[in-house]
Amino acid sequence: MEKIPILKMGPFLLVTIQVDLYDRLALSLEADLVQMVNKTGARGVLIDISAVAIVDSFMGRIIGNIASMSKILDAETVVVGMQPAVAITLIELGLPLKGVYTALNVERGMNLLNSMIQLDEDDEGEEEDDDRIHSE
Amino acid sequence: MEKIPILKMGPFLLVTIQVDLYDRLALSLEADLVQMVNKTGARGVLIDISAVAIVDSFMGRIIGNIASMSKILDAETVVVGMQPAVAITLIELGLPLKGVYTALNVERGMNLLNSMIQLDEDDEGEEEDDDRIHSE
Numbered sequence: 337m338e339k340i341p342i343l344k345m346g347p348f349l350l351v352t353i354q355v356d357l358y359d360r361l362a363l364s365l366e367a368d369l370v371q372m373v374n375k376t377g378a379r380g381v382l383i384d385i386s387a388v389a390i391v392d393s394f395m396g397r398i399i400g401n402i403a404s405m406s407k408i409l410d411a412e413t414v415v416v417g418m419q420p421a422v423a424i425t426l427i428e429l430g431l432p433l434k435g436v437y438t439a440l441n442v443e444r445g446m447n448l449l450n451s452m453i454q455l456d457e458d459d460e461g462e463e464e465d466d467d468r469i470h471s472e
Numbered sequence: 473m474e475k476i477p478i479l480k481m482g483p484f485l486l487v488t489i490q491v492d493l494y495d496r497l498a499l500s501l502e503a504d505l506v507q508m509v510n511k512t513g514a515r516g517v518l519i520d521i522s523a524v525a526i527v528d529s530f531m532g533r534i535i536g537n538i539a540s541m542s543k544i545l546d547a548e549t550v551v552v553g554m555q556p557a558v559a560i561t562l563i564e565l566g567l568p569l570k571g572v573y574t575a576l577n578v579e580r581g582m583n584l585l586n587s588m589i590q591l592d593e594d595d596e597g598e599e600e601d602d603d604r605i606h607s608e
């Protein structure tokens with residue numbers, strides 16, 4: 337199984353990382369995710385790393401890349417489910433995951449994304465009408 | 473990484489299967505899922521197998537087991553994201569996944585679970601008040 341599945345959940349995409357991200361897999365995840373954001377018009381990306389016991393600088397960079405790419409396509413990235421030990425390691429490695437939002441679990445991550453979208457729409461006030469066209 | 477993460481999304485649990493389920497992993501997934509259903513009071517379990525290219529009789533049995541166990545704890549199981557080739561193989565193997573609901577993707581699976589819960593509540597008409605107790 338060579339692909340990490342990307343699940344669409346309403347306006348968000350959810351990725352669960354369960355396997356070690358080696359170079360090629362990481363690159364294909366980046367490419368797939370950006371394409372999915374583009375195709376689905378997703379407003380947020382949730383990356384669940386609750387199964388990840390070790391985060392090294394490579395993985396930190398991949399997450400940072402995904403966040404930057406998504407940001408350009410107008411989607412925010414939230415990393416969820418980080419294990420306490422991973423948080424300790426990241427800071428000790430000097431990798432504070434700049435530019436990436438984090439949340440304790442998927443539900444809180446979704447709430448965070450929802451509130452960000454809401455803020456966005458309040459600013460712009462024009463994107464909410466898409467789903468409101470009914471046949472009668 | 474030896475554990476398949478189980479994500480709580482509202483009243484449902486979501487499991488994404490990305491790695492080959494060998495014996496021990498499958499058994500620990502079964503145990504973890506049943507415990508999570510018990511702990512969170514989840515009403516539905518979504519199993520995403522979009523990354524699974526090959527389903528054999530062992531995996532079919534595991535999915536059937538999970539569905540039966542969850543059912544006893546009052547949670548329905550929906551398998552989502554099955555690849556067309558997998559559907560062909562399952563039928564050719566004579567494994568029609570009896571007792572398991574399926575849906576094309578996570579969103580449709582959630583809709584299916586929501587409608588099942590709704591039906592349930594209409595029948596019983598007593599479970600909706602849990603969150604309605606406010607401080608004033």
